[in-house]
Amino acid sequence: MRGPSVPLLIIGVLLLAACQPTVGLSPRIRPLADVSVETEPLIADEAGRPLVPSALEGRAVFERICAQCHGVEGVGDGPLAKFLKAPQKNPFTDTMRLLGLQVKGADLPSRPANFHNLVQMRLNSPFSMYETITLGRAHTAMPAFGPRPAYGANRGSPILTDAQRWNVLFYEWTFATSPQTLALGRSLYEGRTLPVTVEGLGQIRTTCAGCHGARGDGRGGEFSQVIGRNLWGWNLGQGVGIFADRDFMAKRKPTELYARIADGHGLMPGYKQQLTVDEIWALVDYLWTFGYIYTPPRGQQP
Ligand code: HEC
Numbered sequence: 001m002r003g004p005s006v007p008l009l010i011i012g013v014l015l016l017a018a019c020q021p022t023v024g025l026s027p028r029i030r031p032l033a034d035v036s037v038e039t040e041p042l043i044a045d046e047a048g049r050p051l052v053p054s055a056l057e058g059r060a061v062f063e064r065i066c067a068q069c070h071g072v073e074g075v076g077d078g079p080l081a082k083f084l085k086a087p088q089k090n091p092f093t094d095t096m097r098l099l100g101l102q103v104k105g106a107d108l109p110s111r112p113a114n115f116h117n118l119v120q121m122r123l124n125s126p127f128s129m130y131e132t133i134t135l136g137r138a139h140t141a142m143p144a145f146g147p148r149p150a151y152g153a154n155r156g157s158p159i160l161t162d163a164q165r166w167n168v169l170f171y172e173w174t175f176a177t178s179p180q181t182l183a184l185g186r187s188l189y190e191g192r193t194l195p196v197t198v199e200g201l202g203q204i205r206t207t208c209a210g211c212h213g214a215r216g217d218g219r220g221g222e223f224s225q226v227i228g229r230n231l232w233g234w235n236l237g238q239g240v241g242i243f244a245d246r247d248f249m250a251k252r253k254p255t256e257l258y259a260r261i262a263d264g265h266g267l268m269p270g271y272k273q274q275l276t277v278d279e280i281w282a283l284v285d286y287l288w289t290f291g292y293i294y295t296p297p298r299g300q301q302p
């Protein structure tokens, strides 16, 4: 086999050299300390002021507007449910349209979500629900309640403020848990002392609150400080104060939190040997309550 010719090699080397970035500090790069990161809060009102979502306030909106389809108890059986159609969704007319033929046919039914369906709810994040409520959902009967619906007109549905949309979704969130489950979660979080092995500290005995703090803000626990100091700078905000950080939690899914508690991550110990599946889910449900005002939904008064 013959190697590449010498002139080609020279051209190659010259081209490569031309692609190298100029080395040396550019005076335009500011030192890190000067860079201020301005982040808009995600859970905020129209003026950008941060909000604490309230399921109690969301209940009024839910029962006035959403219950027509989703049902007062959130199982998807409201008075309108059986009449709902999925716009532009019909296997027969869709196939005909592929063949270039426009025919008329009935649309398929569209079923409102059941907020007690744990398989579905544990894959939602508060933010994904916020997007659905704000924009509506294409090819289903779920209307948009934001000022700029993405999918056609908002089909006569009222425009809700940002606060109303956050409040109502957290009310829907409460259908997927119960006061009893939250009480169990709290007793485990604050009261169950377990032996865990932590990098740099060896084996310690503590509760979840021992690191995360009783209010989920990473303060006040016996190990909060030492753990907080050991986290990397870029990991701060993803540290022990995680649960009171509403914007961070908004994009989390219950399944992700479950996996972290079961398997651990970095300085977070894994608990799957010491807690049952139901206990871990109770903890996950409880963790959200650091970021919104809980109220039991109808049909679940303690
Ligand atoms: C006209 C009937 C109707 C009304 C009114 C309605 N919804 Fe829906 N909603 C639906 C339907 C149908 C779906 C299921 C969409 C699908 O098939 O993906 C749905 C789905 C949703 C979902 C997605 C759930 C998931 O797990 O993906 C959320 C969140 C939701 N609705 C919230 C609301 C809220 C909040 C209100 C009141 C402000 C509301 N809906 C009012 C019909 C309605």
Ligand code: HEC
Pocket: 189, 196, 198, 206, 207, 208, 209, 210, 211, 212, 223, 227, 231, 235, 238, 239, 240, 242, 252, 256, 257, 258, 260, 261, 265, 266, 267, 268, 269, 271, 283
């Ligand atoms: C030894 C201190 C310590 C203890 C005890 C502890 N955690 Fe953590 N936890 C952490 C740290 C540190 C992190 C951040 C880890 C990382 O870098 O991702 C974390 C992260 C988490 C996360 C991941 C959040 C996310 O979305 O990334 C969850 C969920 C969690 N902890 C729940 C719990 C629960 C529930 C308990 C009690 C059963 C508990 N933790 C006990 C230190 C602790």
